[in-house]
Structures are given as C-alpha cells and as structure tokens.
Amino acid sequence: MPSQKITFQGHDGDRLAARLDLPEGPVLGHALFAHCFTCGKDIAAAHRIAQSLSIMGIAVLRFDFTGLGSSGGEFANTTFTTNVEDLRLAARWMHDQDMPPDLLIGHSLGGAAILKAARDIPSAKAVATLAAPHDPAHVTNNFSSSLKEIKETGQASVKLGTRSIPITEAFLDDLEGSKLDAALHDLDKALLVLHAPRDQVVGIDNATRIFQAAMHPKSFVSLDQADHLLTRKSDADYAARVIAAWAARYIDLPQPTPPPGAPEGVTRISEADPGGFLQEISVGDRHHLLADEPLAYGGTNRGPSPYGLLAAGLGACTSMTIRMYARRKGWPLEHVAVDVTHDKVHAQDAAPGGKARADRFTRVVRLEGPLSDEQRNRLLEIADKCPVHRTLEGSSTILTSFAD
Numbered sequence: 001m002p003s004q005k006i007t008f009q010g011h012d013g014d015r016l017a018a019r020l021d022l023p024e025g026p027v028l029g030h031a032l033f034a035h036c037f038t039c040g041k042d043i044a045a046a047h048r049i050a051q052s053l054s055i056m057g058i059a060v061l062r063f064d065f066t067g068l069g070s071s072g073g074e075f076a077n078t079t080f081t082t083n084v085e086d087l088r089l090a091a092r093w094m095h096d097q098d099m100p101p102d103l104l105i106g107h108s109l110g111g112a113a114i115l116k117a118a119r120d121i122p123s124a125k126a127v128a129t130l131a132a133p134h135d136p137a138h139v140t141n142n143f144s145s146s147l148k149e150i151k152e153t154g155q156a157s158v159k160l161g162t163r164s165i166p167i168t169e170a171f172l173d174d175l176e177g178s179k180l181d182a183a184l185h186d187l188d189k190a191l192l193v194l195h196a197p198r199d200q201v202v203g204i205d206n207a208t209r210i211f212q213a214a215m216h217p218k219s220f221v222s223l224d225q226a227d228h229l230l231t232r233k234s235d236a237d238y239a240a241r242v243i244a245a246w247a248a249r250y251i252d253l254p255q256p257t258p259p260p261g262a263p264e265g266v267t268r269i270s271e272a273d274p275g276g277f278l279q280e281i282s283v284g285d286r287h288h289l290l291a292d293e294p295l296a297y298g299g300t301n302r303g304p305s306p307y308g309l310l311a312a313g314l315g316a317c318t319s320m321t322i323r324m325y326a327r328r329k330g331w332p333l334e335h336v337a338v339d340v341t342h343d344k345v346h347a348q349d350a351a352p353g354g355k356a357r358a359d360r361f362t363r364v365v366r367l368e369g370p371l372s373d374e375q376r377n378r379l380l381e382i383a384d385k386c387p388v389h390r391t392l393e394g395s396s397t398i399l400t401s402f403a404d
Contacts, residue, residue, distance in 0.1 A: 008063075008093040011085040014072030017041070018063035018090070021050040024268055028057035028253040031103040032091055032121075034083075034110030035062065036131075036229065037139050038165050040069035045107060045130065045230040045239065052240035055270055055282045057253060059099060063090055076155065076166035079174035080113065080136050087117040095123065102251045103128070104189075105243065108202060108228065112136045115210075116183050126250040128192040128243045131228050133202045134209035137175040142201070143167060184213040190250040191218040194239055201228035219246060234302075237272070244288065276300055311340040314361055317388035322365070325382045326375075333379070334369035361392065 002022040007015040019041055031053055033046055041062040050060040065083050067075030094101050100123035106114030111132025118127050133139065140147060143158040146167065150156045155168045184191075191214045195207035211220050221242050226235035269291070272278040277299040279291040291306060293299025304312065315338040326333035341362045365383055367376055383389070 017070035021060045029102045030099045032101040033062040034106040036108030045236045048236040049240040091121045126190040134206040136178045196223040196226040315340040317386040321386035332369045337366040339364040
C-alpha cells in the first residue's frame, strides 16, 4: 500500500501531520479518517481500515489532530470544536488536491467529531463511526478523578494510558456545549454505526442513541468481542472489511479501464499480515475476498487457501458452462452443484510418463431436474469443456516481473 507523508494547515495555523494511503492501482474514491481521543493517525485500527479501503481503490487521509503525534500546536489549547475545524480543513485540503472525500470515518471521539463536521463536507456520501460517544462530554469519564482539580485550577495533567495530557477547563466547557442530535438528524448521508457490546470506555448505549437520532439510510454492526481501541487485529480487520463492503453501496466507484487482454481488470493480491499468510484480494474494483492457510500450516484459516481458490474457479466455471449449455438446449435442468477436491498424486496414477508428483482435481457434479440419461451424460461431457478445465489441462505461460 503506497503511503505519502503530507502536511496541511490546522485551525490555528500550525502544520498538521498526515498520511495519505493510496491504492496500488487507480484511485476510485477518497476517505477521511478521524482518530480516537489522544490516539493518533497510526493507531492499528486506522492503519487496517486504510489498508482495506485502499485495496478497493479508495485513498485514505488520516492525520494527527493539533498537538498530538507529529502535528504542531499545543493540545492544551485545543477543544472539541477545534478538532471539528481541523477535520473541515483536512476535507478542504483534499478538495483542493482534487480528491474530495466521499467517505468519512471516525473512531471514538473522532467519530463524534466527524458527525459534527459531516454537514460541512458536502462531497461525502457516507459516514462510518467506530465506538463513538453520543455525547462528546462522555470523554470526561476517562479522567473523572481530575475534574475537580481542572475546575478549581483551570487545568490538570491527566494520565491516559502511558501519556500525560493537559486538560483545560475550556476543553470541558466546550465538550458540555457540544451536542450531536441536530447534526445526526440533519446528516443527509448514509450512516454506519459500529460498536462493541463489551466496550468498557464508551458503552453500547451510545450506539443506540446515535442510531435513534439519525435518519435513514442507517446501519448498525456489532463488533462482538472487540475492545474500545480494536487492539485485537482480527477485530480491526473485521471492522475494516465491513466498512469497505458497506461503503461500496453508497459511493460511486467508477469502473477503471481494464488493461488490454484483461476484460475483468487486474486481480490484485496484497499481504494483510506479514506475520502470517493472510492475503487481501481485489478482483477489479467490486469484488474483495481473503486467502489464507489452514491453522495446521501456520495460517489463521480466515480465507480459502490458494488451492482452494483454484478449485473454486474450476467448480464455478464447470457449473456455469453446464448451465449455459442446458439453457441453450432448453433442457429441464433445475439446479447444478459441483464439489471439487485437490490433492497431489504419483504421476503414474495421473498420466503415464509424467513427473514424480502431479496435481489431481476430483470433480463431482450433481444435476437436478427431469433430465434423460442422454442429457445427463452430455452435460457431464460438457463439464470437461469449461475454459478453466482446459486451462488446467493445457499449458499456461506465466510472466513475472518487478513493479515499477
């Protein structure tokens, strides 16, 4: 996934550090991501979501809010309102670069901020929130023991995780005055709410209130066992794939011109887990799936193996070819199903004079309908004429080179 480091001007004139994650192929759409309270653009959930969206052709801008991460400015001088303004300026920068955001994504307090900013980003067609609070003031639960000191002295240093963050009374007052119901009612964009029932930081009731306040179209997806920060990789992966699949319904992703000789476009495979074998696959601009290895072979078994995908191609092509022939003949074929298994066999069991080991695909075809024996036998012959069957039986040329 190509990534560019960029900066743009924040609400107070300081430079905000951002990362623009780009697809390997054509850019078909654009997304803006807002990170969680005091986190940063490089949190694991943000990275995984950006990766999944880039695979489907969507470029993602994620940045550090003022005073956080690599961005300039002082966090002590920021408020929820200034975060919203930083988001508007990020969207404006994207627009000026001829990449207006189609999709807005916010995590935790970043989700609340993205909901507040959404009305001022007319290019966006869809908004997705992760573990977002209905009331931005909910964030004060993270430092409730320091509220008295902040009220009395005007500021306190609050420890969140391993970091000490300066929280001011102005920050608290701004949170108290920031409500989302009006923004949700007037959102005028598709909304996806993702939340974990066991979230100990922002309770699931927040998702209920956000969902009830918003108008249709709106969707809710439970993140089941996830924690607030989606620290478990499988949870971040799941959220990323859900957002990517959901967004495709509302964002107009133009069909890129396929390369010569490849009418279906490019099948692109991108490693999703350098520590394992999980791969994300994009076929053209609309179809996305996973490939993996079984647990016994060191994988996580979250997708079919490469040979499983090869067997699926053979089975699908067989079924389509049989259906096409029966339809053309007007035969009463009601349903067709194909089982395919793959194994390695000794060459003498496959073809005389072959190599020491050979691949064998075993295909079992089931036909339903009042077919005559002659028709059934003919359809079995037709199965051997499917293009993938012929490709596997014939000789193919594979040309490999490095990308530019």
